[in-house]
Amino acid sequence: MRRALPFLITAAVVIVLLLVADRVAVSMAERQVEQKLSEKSVMGISLKDPQVSIEGFPFLTQVIAKDFHRINVRSQDLVFPQGSLSSVELRLDRVRSRDYGFDHIEVGSYSVDAAVSYAEIAKLFGQH
Numbered sequence: 001m002r003r004a005l006p007f008l009i010t011a012a013v014v015i016v017l018l019l020v021a022d023r024v025a026v027s028m029a030e031r032q033v034e035q036k037l038s039e040k041s042v043m044g045i046s047l048k049d050p051q052v053s054i055e056g057f058p059f060l061t062q063v064i065a066k067d068f069h070r071i072n073v074r075s076q077d078l079v080f081p082q083g084s085l086s087s088v089e090l091r092l093d094r095v096r097s098r099d100y101g102f103d104h105i106e107v108g109s110y111s112v113d114a115a116v117s118y119a120e121i122a123k124l125f126g127q128h
Contacts, residue, residue: 018060026059033102037073047088048077068095078114083123086115 030052037050056062056069073090094108 018058022057022059025063026054029059029063029102030054033071033073036102037075045078045080047073047075048079050075063100066097066100068097069093071095083120085120086117088115089113 033052034050037047051074053072054068055072062068071092076087078085078088089112091111092107093110096106098104
């Protein structure tokens with residue numbers, strides 16, 4: 001038992017370090033995606049203060065494979081040329097990235113939930 005103790009302690013420390021590295025990596029990736037989403041505008045559409053959560057464990061294996069189980073994006077304000085949405089939630093499933101920077105992604109499926117304020121509806125239909 002005494003001979004196995006150093007090995008068990010070392011294995012436990014390595015496992016804990018891998019778990020911490022995994023959680024730190026997912027947090028950094030979420031911040032990177034949030035920053036890219038807030039900086040970019042596609043066809044005049046932009047997200048204000050997006051919040052991103054990347055699901056799935058372990059995260060580091062998803063990064064290596066560039067294949068992510070689910071990415072959730074939430075924003076309290078989606079601005080586009082005709083108006084804005086009060087809030088929007090995107091759920092992206094089976095996301096594949098061509099690179100490690102999330103610049104080019106392919107989404108297997110997605111769903112969108114959005115809320116429109118009454119003032120925006122009135123604005124869209126010309127009733128100010």
